Amino acid sequence: MFMARHQRRPGRDIRAEPPASRKTARQSTLERRYGFYRDEAIRAALEGSHDKASKHSGTALRISRELSAAARDPVTHRPQLAAALSAHAPYIGKWQAIAMLTESAGLYAGLAAADPGLYEVPRIDVLTRVALASEAAGATRDAIDLLREVAGMYVKAPATGTEERDLGLARARFHLGGCLLKTGMDADGLAETDAGLELAADVLDRLALPGAAAGWLAAAPRYLQLAAPEWAAAAIRSMTMHAGAARCQQAATSARAALVISGGLAGLGGELLSEAHEAVVVKVQSLDLPVL
Numbered sequence: 001m002f003m004a005r006h007q008r009r010p011g012r013d014i015r016a017e018p019p020a021s022r023k024t025a026r027q028s029t030l031e032r033r034y035g036f037y038r039d040e041a042i043r044a045a046l047e048g049s050h051d052k053a054s055k056h057s058g059t060a061l062r063i064s065r066e067l068s069a070a071a072r073d074p075v076t077h078r079p080q081l082a083a084a085l086s087a088h089a090p091y092i093g094k095w096q097a098i099a100m101l102t103e104s105a106g107l108y109a110g111l112a113a114a115d116p117g118l119y120e121v122p123r124i125d126v127l128t129r130v131a132l133a134s135e136a137a138g139a140t141r142d143a144i145d146l147l148r149e150v151a152g153m154y155v156k157a158p159a160t161g162t163e164e165r166d167l168g169l170a171r172a173r174f175h176l177g178g179c180l181l182k183t184g185m186d187a188d189g190l191a192e193t194d195a196g197l198e199l200a201a202d203v204l205d206r207l208a209l210p211g212a213a214a215g216w217l218a219a220a221p222r223y224l225q226l227a228a229p230e231w232a233a234a235a236i237r238s239m240t241m242h243a244g245a246a247r248c249q250q251a252a253t254s255a256r257a258a259l260v261i262s263g264g265l266a267g268l269g270g271e272l273l274s275e276a277h278e279a280v281v282v283k284v285q286s287l288d289l290p291v292l
Contacts (some may be wrong), residue, residue: 016203034063034080041087046225047270054091061088079119079160082107086126094137094264101130115233120157124150128172131179140179153201163203164223170200174234186241193238194250197257200231204260217264223270232261236280252289259284259291 007064064084068077085104089097108123127150134141154169173196180189207224210216217225235258242251258280266277284291 030063030067034060034067034084037063038087041098042222042226043268046229046265046268047275048272048276049270050091054088057084057088057091060084064244067215078107078111082122082126086093086129089129091135094133097133098130098137101126101133105130112246117158117160121154121159121161121168121205124153124157127153128168130174132175135175135179135182140182144176144179144183145235147172147179151176163206164221166199167203167223170196170203172196172232179232181237190238190241193234194254197231197235197238197254200227201257215267217261217267220264228261228265232258232265232276232280235261236283239284239287240288245288247291250288251265252291255284255287255289255291256261 013208035058037056041053041060044050044056061084063076064081068081082104085100085107089100089104092100105123105126108119108126111119112123127146131143131146132152134140134146150172151169153164154172157165159165173192175194177189177191177193180186180192182189203224207220209220209224217228235254238254239251239258242248242254259277262273262277262280264274
């Protein structure tokens with residue numbers, strides 16, 4: 001297809017074309033390659049293939065930097081670069097990740113200043129990743145403080161899509177709950193986790209997605225797909241803690257979420273995701289919860 005568009009026509013020498021037209025064609029090719037590797041990285045991450053996701057994400061980041069450097073107007077490629085930096089950060093060293101996320105946050109800050117409705121939520125999403133990177137580096141208390149600040153920012157954020165904003169808040173609460181649990185604050189950690197699960201369930205209802213249907217997650221928005229692994233983990237954690245305290249009704253509510261989300265992930269394909277869903281089913285059965 002590419003060659004067909006650029007075959008010679010009588011009286012035309014493509015070598016004599018102005019540089020701008022050749023540059024545009026090159027950028028178009030780079031953008032297609034960027035989209036391909038971005039999507040492959042997301043698919044691999046959801047399937048649990050860390051090495052493959054890291055490789056594809058790194059390629060997408062390299063292409064996004066090349067696009068930004070080659071563009072006559074680099075501003076047009078800032079959203080791509082900001083997203084690529086944030087996506088690749090989990091696959092590199094802890095302190096390198098924080099530096100990369102800081103760069104991404106700076107780009108998003110400039111974008112959000114011009115269009116807060118479109119870019120404020122992605123900017124806050126990066127701050128959630130900063131908190132996770134800090135926690136991974138051993139600064140759990142700092143992560144807790146930042147996640148609490150982030151939660152307040154989501155509530156006030158303008159957004160063109162409230163579902164994406166609210167699911168971002170739910171993810172922040174999942175991670176805040178996990179950090180609190182690590183510091184021994186079990187009651188607060190479980191409360192944050194459950195608040196996140198309730199908010200995420202509300203988002204699922206608003207999107208009117210058929211959570212019980214096979215393959216439903218494949219048709220969901222990308223932001224929901226990306227949240228699914230953390231959502232499932234939070235639901236399993238909540239289910240286990242409530243069941244251990246003999247709170248069967250609360251445990252059953254969390255178990256339903258764990259089954260729906262892990263089932264959606266299994267529907268994306270891959271042996272690891274199918275095995276993970278089967279493990280959730282077995283866990284629910286072992287707790288004898290009124291779900292299945």
